[in-house]
Every structure is written in C-alpha cells, then in structure tokens.
Amino acid sequence: MAAMGHEDRAEALEHYMTDQLDRKVEFGEGAQTSIEPQVPRGTGNLFRPTTSGFEPMPDKPTLIDFFERRFAPARHVLQSANHAVQTGQPERTVFACLLHDVTQNLIKADHGYWGAQLFAPYVDERVAWGIKYHQALRFFPDESVGYAYPDMYNRIFGADYEPDEYIKQAHEFARNHRYYMEARLVTVNDQYAFDENQREVKIEEFTDVIGRxxxxxxEGLGNDNSPVAHMWRSIINPNRPL
Structure with a gap:
C-alpha cells in the first residue's frame, strides 16, 4: 500500500469495502466459509488467473496486434479459417471463421452475440451476422451441407442436452433468413477446427484477407470512439480496476 499513489490507494480501499459489503450479504454477518472461490465458467480467458501478465499493446493497436498479444495462440479460429480456405469458401466466410470465437477471450457466455457486437462497426454486416448466429446453429444439424450434430457436444453437454429456448428461437429465425448460410458455413468449418495434428497456422497468412x-x-481499436471501443479497451487492459 505504501508504494501506491493516492488514487490507487483510494481505489484499493473502495474495492475492499465493496467486497466486504458483498460478502456480508452473501454469507451473512460474521460468517466464515471454507469454500474455495470458483471462476465462473463463462469468464473470458483474459479474466482468469494468470502468472504471465499481459504484453503491452501499441498506441494504435490493429486487429493483428490483438491476435498476437491477446487472442494468441488462437489455434482453433486459425485452423477454422484455414479449413475454409482449403475447401474454397468465399473470403467473407474465411474471415468470419477467423473471428468467430475470439471473443471468448473477453467472455465465453453468449460469445456469438458478444463477437458480433465487437466486430460489427468494422466488418461487412454478413460477417457479423454469421458470427452471431453460429452460436445457435451449431446445435442443429443440416444435412444439406453435411453438418451433423458434433459428437463432442454429446461429451461436453450430455446426450440428452436441450438448448435454451432463446437458442432454439435464434435457430428458427436464422434458418429462414437470407443470411442463413453466412452462419451455417462457420459451423461447417468449425467442425474441423479441433485438430491437434494440423500444422500450425499463422495469423500472417491472413494479412491480406484482414486488409480487405x-x-x-x-486511431487504433479502442481509441476510435465507436460504440464498442470500451470492449476493445477491456481486452487491451484486463487489469483496469474500474
């Protein structure tokens, strides 16, 4: 505390007092607990305990800077985008595959919705739409494009898993939308993206795609006063106290 500036000490004290008040409500006055604190499963990777810290970002960070310093290693989305290239998908689909899951570094819960919002000001509306609705479509097979329900989901969620009602509604909406294939093709390539034996794909391979x-x-992401600049700033500095 002695090494802290006045503002840092004030913030630390405020956080301590707030936490103490919350604990009294949660556990009761004077209550003791031996329960180990649990990190919520929906917490983004950047907000989980770390021993490595965060590499400083440039003053005007680009999307590639985020891939290299906040989203890395990003093997899943890089493999997904590479698979889309190998199967001859349109460049827009390749790009959607590259972006579709990176928001899980910020938050995992409803990551498709968060991802669509994060990228919407900077991409074709069809890319944002595909990112948003891939979250729902992944739970529903489509034989017309060879998409079967992933066996991995049976292992993760259980064979009798039933998606939430809003996911079902999103699927129905997307299924009848003119942009349906924008999201469906993300799920098709998503299927093939969990392969530990694939070669290591580098973000530099998509420099031209990103440029187009x-x-x-x-001004750099986070500095442009867009409606989502605050989200980029949160990714830049997950240690920001307020």
Whole structure:
C-alpha cells in the first residue's frame, strides 16, 4: 500500500469495502466459509488467473496486434479459417471463421452475440451476422451441407442436452433468413477446427484477407470512439480496476 499513489490507494480501499459489503450479504454477518472461490465458467480467458501478465499493446493497436498479444495462440479460429480456405469458401466466410470465437477471450457466455457486437462497426454486416448466429446453429444439424450434430457436444453437454429456448428461437429465425448460410458455413468449418495434428497456422497468412475485410480505425481499436471501443479497451487492459 505504501508504494501506491493516492488514487490507487483510494481505489484499493473502495474495492475492499465493496467486497466486504458483498460478502456480508452473501454469507451473512460474521460468517466464515471454507469454500474455495470458483471462476465462473463463462469468464473470458483474459479474466482468469494468470502468472504471465499481459504484453503491452501499441498506441494504435490493429486487429493483428490483438491476435498476437491477446487472442494468441488462437489455434482453433486459425485452423477454422484455414479449413475454409482449403475447401474454397468465399473470403467473407474465411474471415468470419477467423473471428468467430475470439471473443471468448473477453467472455465465453453468449460469445456469438458478444463477437458480433465487437466486430460489427468494422466488418461487412454478413460477417457479423454469421458470427452471431453460429452460436445457435451449431446445435442443429443440416444435412444439406453435411453438418451433423458434433459428437463432442454429446461429451461436453450430455446426450440428452436441450438448448435454451432463446437458442432454439435464434435457430428458427436464422434458418429462414437470407443470411442463413453466412452462419451455417462457420459451423461447417468449425467442425474441423479441433485438430491437434494440423500444422500450425499463422495469423500472417491472413494479412491480406484482414486488409480487405476489416475496416481498421486510424486511431487504433479502442481509441476510435465507436460504440464498442470500451470492449476493445477491456481486452487491451484486463487489469483496469474500474
């Protein structure tokens, strides 16, 4: 505490007092607990305990900077995008595959919705739409494109898993939308992206795709006063106290 500045000490004290008040409500006055604190499963990777810290970001960070310093190693999305390239998918689909799950570094719960919002100001609306609705479509097979329900989901969720009602409604909405294939093709390539034996795919392989598909703000992501700049700033500095 002695090494802290006045503002840091004030913030630390405020957090301590707030936490103490919350604990009294949660456990009762004077209550003791031996329960180990649990990190919620929906917490993004950047907000989980770490011993390595965070590499400083440039003053005007680009999407590639985020891939290299916040989303890395990002093997899943890189493999997904590479698979889309190998199967001859449109560049827009390749790009959607590259972005579709990176928001899980910020938050895992409803990651498709968060991802669509994070990227919407900078991408074709079809890319954002595909990112949003891949979250629902992945639970529903589509034989017309060879998409079967992933066996991995049976192992994760259980064979009798029933998606939430809003997921079912999102699927019905997407199934009848003109952009349906934008999201469906993300799920098709998602299927093949969990392969530990694939070669290591580098973000540099998609530099040209990003250049054509992503509207990089001159000020840098997080500095452009867009409706989602705060989300990028949260990714830049997950240690920000307030």
């Amino acid at each position: 598909q992503f509207k990089q703000p001159r």
